[in-house]
Amino acid sequence: MASVIRVTGAWTGLLKDWLDQQGLDAGSLRLELARRAAQDNVPVDVWRRMLAEGLALTPGRPAPELEVGACVTPSHVGVLGYLVLATDTLGEAMLAYQRYETLFYGTSLVQIEMMETEAEIRWPPSDNELGQQADGAAIAALVTFLRRQIDHPPPPSAICFLHEVEPESAGAYEAFFGCPVTWNDSHVRVRFPLRYLSLPMPRRDPTLRRLLDRQARAMLQALPQGTEADQQMQRVVLRMLSDGEPTLARAAAAMHMSPRTLQRRLAPHGLSWQQWLDRSREQLAHQYLEDESLTLADIALLLGFSEQSAFNRAYRRWTGRSPGRDRRQAVAKG
The missing domain is CATH 1.10.10.60 (Homeodomain-like)
Incomplete structure (x- = not known):
């Protein structure tokens, strides 16, 4: 599976927009980002390296990858932005993502499970995984994207990651997501109360x-x-x-x-x-x-x-x- 995981060129625009927001020069990194067209396929190890290089420009700042994810706009997700337009509820949006995730990562990784009181969307580990910084940016982008579509968005009920971060960064994660965050889990997970799936998507973005x-x-x-x-x-x-x-x-x-x-x-x-x-x-x-x-x-x-x-x-x-x-x-x- 590892050989087919990639991200789109549009997704790397997240990092460019964050660099702009922070007023960071980033020299050669900016040149590399500029060469990535929206329709390009970017190997996951290249994305992981570019993200780490950009985040290293802000030493001492806890969990800057969350700020990168918070820059998300529909242009960063390409076709998925259009697919969200066809959904009426948060639950439908989650299912649309599941159907078309392969357009984003080049393979289908996501799993959705409906439990008694919660819905969980999760991603298993892989041989060539994204790593904590890229996972953090991706989940921050997912939650930010949904927040912008829902009036008075409620927080997730729980989020889990595969790896651990420094205590200061762990606090930044909980503050950003507004819910408990668990580390060293078997999957990357986002959980919502089941009733949230009927929330309408008014498309305020x-x-x-x-x-x-x-x-x-x-x-x-x-x-x-x-x-x-x-x-x-x-x-x-x-x-x-x-x-x-x-x-x-x-x-x-x-x-x-x-x-x-x-x-x-x-x-x-x-x-x-x-x-x-x-x-x-x-x-x-x-x-x-x-x-x-x-x-x-x-x-x-x-x-x-x-x-x-x-x-x-x-x-x-x-x-x-x-x-x-x-x-x-x-x-x-x-």
Whole structure:
């Protein structure tokens, strides 16, 4: 497993943003970070080294890796930022992360367990593990990201790490997370009271709001002058696209109606279900191609295609052009 673990180039932007926040020059480290494009794959040992090099610039400060994690924005998590938009609750957000973690680490490590009164999201140790600094930054980013999506966010009930830190840093961890932190555990763990999973995700983060607005504009172009019921259908389709199964039967079931009723709802627009789905995908594709943090494979996933080649064929059918060509043009204009 160790050979496939990596992080994305977008994730290393956390360290760059922290260096900016602290006003640290960091010389050659900044040059190395600048060479990492968002879509690059960065081996975990390289990320671990760069993070340690950056944190060493603030000697004596307890647990600066938590400050790095607290810099997180949707741009650092790439496609997962878009997937969060499709979730309505904290529980759904956790499951979305579990489904698509492989986009982030190159493999699926996370485990989710529902206990009697708590939910636990955990990661087992591996031969080429991240190490305490990188684990600390990652869990700080996860908790910070969720805090920004929830009104009056409650703290986790417990957090566990594989390794131990100095007592001063241990105190900084407990103060940051607002809950007991356990060391030398068999897994990295984050626990929440089970009732937290139903907390709504109002998407208060400004960057996520902009992404949501872009998706809404794209869907509006697919179904102009839509009614409130049509907007409900658009939200359902966005959620199904992220699941990869945007079928008429599933959409109808999610809206508590028969497939025939859903088809009738589209009839005034002169569209069949498949025609509207294709139009929605095309408009969303144009929006996603403008985001350099998304690879073509990411975009294929967001649009509900099983593989990039299927997206490429569909895009050519819609536009007569390749998505790669339109991506280059969008980047050049930007």
